[in-house]
Amino acid sequence: GESVGLHLPTLSVQEGDNSIINCAYSNSASDYFIWYKQESGKGPQFIIDIRSNMDKRQGQRVTVLLNKTVKHLSLQIAATQPGDSAVYFCAENNAGNMLTFGGGTRLMVKP
Amino acid sequence: DADVTQTPRNRITKTGKRIMLECSQTKGHDRMYWYRQDPGLGLRLIYYSFDVKDINKGEISDGYSVSRQAQAKFSLSLESAIPNQTALYFCATSGGYEQYFGPGTRLTVT
Numbered sequence: 001g002e003s004v005g006l007h008l009p010t011l012s013v014q015e016g017d018n019s020i021i022n023c024a025y026s027n028s029a030s031d032y033f034i035w036y037k038q039e040s041g042k043g044p045q046f047i048i049d050i051r052s053n054m055d056k057r058q059g060q061r062v063t064v065l066l067n068k069t070v071k072h073l074s075l076q077i078a079a080t081q082p083g084d085s086a087v088y089f090c091a092e093n094n095a096g097n098m099l100t101f102g103g104g105t106r107l108m109v110k111p
Numbered sequence: 112d113a114d115v116t117q118t119p120r121n122r123i124t125k126t127g128k129r130i131m132l133e134c135s136q137t138k139g140h141d142r143m144y145w146y147r148q149d150p151g152l153g154l155r156l157i158y159y160s161f162d163v164k165d166i167n168k169g170e171i172s173d174g175y176s177v178s179r180q181a182q183a184k185f186s187l188s189l190e191s192a193i194p195n196q197t198a199l200y201f202c203a204t205s206g207g208y209e210q211y212f213g214p215g216t217r218l219t220v221t
Contacts, residue, residue, distance in 0.1 A: 034210075
């Protein structure tokens, strides 16, 4: 089975509820942030990004919020579905096209 | 067809063996990366290359080497595999900030 994520923080939500996944980043000079979704047995896939001159960006069912004051990033998923079950990583760009990844959060959606 | 492919997808090898993991991309990107993923530790950068003549060490390069054979190909080698190199390995490419990942190689060193 999939060994990645055995020791990750886990968020468990009911299908149809909204999910909020949080991430604290390390470098106040980071200018770009990405959220990735990693399903079991697959590589990370891009979900949404945000530049440091913004504090909110919306996609389809997903919203990313950036609070530079406290170096915090969040991913909100509306009407969470079983297909949203995965590990979610935030990443920050702080040195010219080099991404530093967070440890990840496992989202489990209960039917 | 996938934009970023990795071979093999799974590999079991013995301590001391030399192995190579291969990555190919059809996105036309100059930048390529190799990452390692361990439970609870996210993705850690091993090596990266910004063009065919450029190779740079990442956070955890010890015990690894790479070769950029062409713009589309970037291979990772373990000269003498050891058990703590058991992990998931991902190749990625980028043309800007966003990185596109391959499906991963699960490597087990016994």
